[in-house]
Amino acid sequence: MSNSLKSKAQSPKSTISGRWSVIRFFVLFCLTAYCSLLSAYAQTPSPKSILGFQPTDDKTIADWSQITNYFQKLDQASDKVKVRQIGVTTLGKPMIVAFISSADNIKNLDKHRQINQKLANPNSVKNAAELENLIKQGKTIVSISCSIHSTEIVASQMSMNLAYELATANDENTKEILNNTILLLIPSSNPDGIQIVADWYRKTLGTKSEGSSPPELYHHYAGHDNNRDWFMLNLPETQNITKLYWQEWFPQIVYDVHQMGQTGARFVIPPFFDPPNPRISPLILREVGLVGYKMAADLQAENIAGVATNTTFDTWWHGGFRSAPYFHNSIGILSEAASADLMSPVTITQEKLKAARPSRGLNSPIETATNHPDIWNGGIWRPADIAQIEMIASRGLLEMAAKFRPRYLRNFYELGKANLEPKKDEPQAFIVPAGQPAAETISRFLEILLWQGVEIHQMTRELEVTRENNKADFHEIPLGSFLVFVNQAQKNNVLSLFEKQVYPQRLNANGEAEVPYDVAGWTLPLQMGIDYTAAWQIKDLAQFKNSLKKVENINQARSVLNLNPNKTAFGKMPNPLKTNPKIGLYKPFTSSMDEGWTRLVFDNFQIPFSSVSDADFRAGKLNFDAIILSADNENTIVKGLSAERYPAEFAGGIGEQGVENLKKFVESGGKLICFDDSCEFLIKRFNLPVKNVLNGLKRSEFYNPGSIVRLKVDAKNPLAKNLTEETAAYFINSSAFEISDKSKVKSIAKYADKDALLSGWILGEKYLNGKTALAETAYGKGKIVLFAFRPQHRGQTYATFPFIFNALEK
Ligand SMILES: [Zn+2]
Incomplete structure (x- = not known):
């Protein structure tokens, strides 16, 4: 039986249907909990007995309601499983975590949470005797999270098999795992996306679209970028799990299960590639590697070919599911399995493997190397293959966590304790x-x-x-x-x-x-x-x-700060607009993350807007004061999804007719605002006297994969209201403009003449220095605003949001 605690995190878009689904979840939960009292010794149900199919079999898919239903059943039948709701998603679905451990540990969850909280806060441990006692009694807290990227769907299905196996197996190895660890299993950290993908997969099964990605973002705002939010906490999903991890449970090991493309190695695990972030403890980096090698050795013992370590993924960046834990003294593990077509098997030929692009640390999936000793030679690749690998990897990790329980707890405590000591080269x-x-x-x-x-x-x-x-x-x-x-x-x-x-x-x-x-x-x-x-x-x-x-x-x-109290966590921001413009935001079917983040900013700041579809563009339904094109390229905007793969209603982009209608919109007085990539399209199609000087530069000349840069702003321009002459902006493979006709195009902000880099990395900064970052031009009776960068990047760049707000004002 579970106490479903409601998280303080409120969904920014708590829809009515969303609330209903939560209420339904609670009602179902209580009803079935009562029934289970009547049959206290009910047999633990297998996933197949509840779903009617074996999860991860070809062409099967369980959606979010089926997955939560299965976990509830498991909770009711097994004293080794306890399911708790940890909040609601962006679209109002319940988010759950299943605690899996020995019956005794499950009975004492609260005690174990408190022990671990003390280990996470060394100041709260009084003396050596108390520490030894905590380590003696404590359990290694492990969390496994599945399918944050919802098209990487297999892990969410696998999670039911893993839970069932742990709840029912009686071998010594499983007993040791259950006695020494508490697993926080998150069947998906993006439930909305599981539903979106399951609905799309079922709808398209047996059609030309079978196995394709849905024609919408699988996270309402962020799509794939939902795994770029772990220090910013823009999304309710990130908020809920962050609370579970870093306010309540402090897991020593966090494992985030992903999939990648189809033609590379079969499975990529740590150790990771360079560079490491200097702010990650070397001990953590070693422990990450150790878990990875344990997984790799276990997989090899089972004759699984195509497992690679030390490739592609590094430990530099902070904001991912498995990288945020490093900064909390925890071991973050990522695995990336080769994908099938959602839940449909694919055939990977030798030719496809040969043609695979080299990645950092791995020249070719058919080349033997120390970090890739047993190549996979191609063949049919099934969801069940992926699931088998993920199950072995998960068990390998849990086995480590169980066998070295005292060491994990002690190291975790010692890292936190060492952090309390001042160092000469760090500020106080x-x-x-x-x-x-x-x-x-x-x-x-x-x-x-x-x-x-x-x-x-x-x-x-x-x-x-x-x-x-x-x-x-x-x-x-x-x-x-x-x-x-x-x-x-x-x-x-x-x-x-x-x-x-x-x-x-x-x-x-x-x-x-x-x-x-x-x-x-x-x-x-x-x-x-x-x-x-x-x-x-x-x-x-x-x-x-x-x-x-x-x-x-x-x-x-x-x-x-002299602000009124907020009623909910992460409450909305006040609407900054003084006028009431009619805003249209282009929403392509190509799942544009940049469009999603723009929507998030508008919703957070309570700015009313409408989404504008390809069909609206083609039909000229552009009755707006301002239209925004987020950072999408010409091909995406004009051509959109391919009609060979997608039904007609989703294919074809805005088309040539849409481009003409967009021109008419501006000529007759509309305002068009373009972010980053879409400027390119505008400059070309509207024949503007502006050039992106970074076009055509080699990667040996210029490169900036995502850094903060210094802008020099014409603070007197209305577009720069509330901004200072020096402003930090986000540059991610963005643009830099040269204006060939200054009588027509006004430069409102430029990249600094020197020392433009504020944080990150730029190769060839001189190409950027002094070039225009924000420009405005008249066009017919209307106006065009060109942002060379992304002023709303991942919803993080509050410094440059005012540019957008100013551009929108009537
Ligand atoms: Zn992924």
Whole structure:
């Protein structure tokens, strides 16, 4: 029986149907719980007995209601499984976690959670005797999360088989796992997407579209980028799991199960590729490698071919499901299995394997190497093959967690404890000074930190600090500022969020930039346009500490910021628009993440808008004051999805007719706002006197995979209202403009003439320096606004949101 706790995290879009599905979940839960009392010794039901098919068999798929239903049944029948709701999704579906362990551990879940909370907070452990007792009694907390990327669907189906096996197997190995670990199994961290993919798969089974990706984002706002949100917490799914992990359970090991393309290695696991992030403890990197090698050895013992380590994925970037744990002293594991066509098998020929593109650390899937000793030679590749590998890997990981339980707990505690000690090359604290104009943004920033368990203090008296290392140059920090000490258990998270990232210059043998796995820089206050300072020395620290007040919740901080309390966590931002423009946002069927993030910003800031479809463009239904094209390229916009693979209603893009209608819209007085890639399309089709100077540059000349750059802004221009002359913007393989007719096109912001890089990595910065980043031009009776960068990147760049708001005003 389970107490379904409701998370404080509220969905930004708590739809009525969403609420109903949650209520239905509760009612069903209680009813079936009652029934199970009547048959206390009911046999543990197999997935097949409940679903009517064996999960992961060819062409079967369980949707989210079937998966949650199965886990409820398991909860009722087994004393080794307890299911809890951890919140609701963006579209209002229940999110669940299944705790799986020995019956005794399940009975004492609360006790074990408290033990682990103490280990995560070394300050709360009084002495060595208490520590030894905690380690003696504690269990290794492991979390496995499935199918955050919903088209990587197999793990969500596999999760039912894994739970059933652990709940019913009686061998010594399973007993050891259950006695020594508590597994937090998350059948999917994106339930909305499981439903979207299951619905689409069933609808298209036996048609030309069988096994294709759905013609919509599988996360309402973020699509694939839902796994880029783990330090920003824009999405309810990320908020719910972050709370479960870093406020409640503090897992020592987190395993995030993914799939990749079809023609590479069969399975990629750690150790990872270079570069490592210097803020990740070397011990964590070693432990990550150890778990990966255990998985690899177990797979090899079962004669599974095509397993690769040390390739493609690095540990540089912070924001992924498995990388955020590193900054909480936890071991984050990622696996990537080769995909089938959703749940339909595929045939992978030798030719396809030969033609596979080389990846970092792996030349070819048919080349033997130390990190890939047993090649897979091609053949039929089935969902059940993927599931088998993921099951072996999961068991391998759990076996490690069980066998070395005391070591995992001790290391976890010791890492946290070491973080409490000051180091010479680290500041003592970061300070967000009082008196900044964007109070709501500061509130959001502080809430993001608090939610991750970062300790924040409110200053009740003035303070003097030095802003640079080894300089006794004290500056006064005003009352009402916020202070984040570096020396807390999750020190590395604090440093990684506040510091500027310095990505190493990594070139391949041809002198070309080596592509990192994700972005190179993310410094959060910079992205959000928040002024902050590092405090290297604090005057009279001991005395000053007594005057600090710990920030217990966001509303305490909001009162300091003179803001009204928020009723829900991550409450909406006030609508910044002074006028009431009719806004149309182009929504292609190609699942544009950039479009999704734009929608998220509008919904968060309560800005009304309409989505505009390909059909609307073709029919000229463009009755708006402003239309936004997010960062999509010409091919995507004009041609869209292929009619060979997709039904006519989703295929074909806006077409040539749509382009003509868009021209008419601007000529007759409309405003067109383009982000990044879509500018290219506009410049070409509207024949604008603007050129992207980065076009055609080789990767040995210019490269910037995702960094924060400095803009010089014409602050007098209405488009730059509420912005300062220097603003940080996000550049991710973006553009830089040269204007050939300055009488027609106005430059509103430029990349800085020098030292444009603020955080991350740029190869060939000179190509960027002084070039236009934001331009505006008249066209007929209308206007076109060209953003060379993405002003709303992943919903993180609060610093440049005002550009969008200003551009939208009538
Ligand atoms: Zn994935």
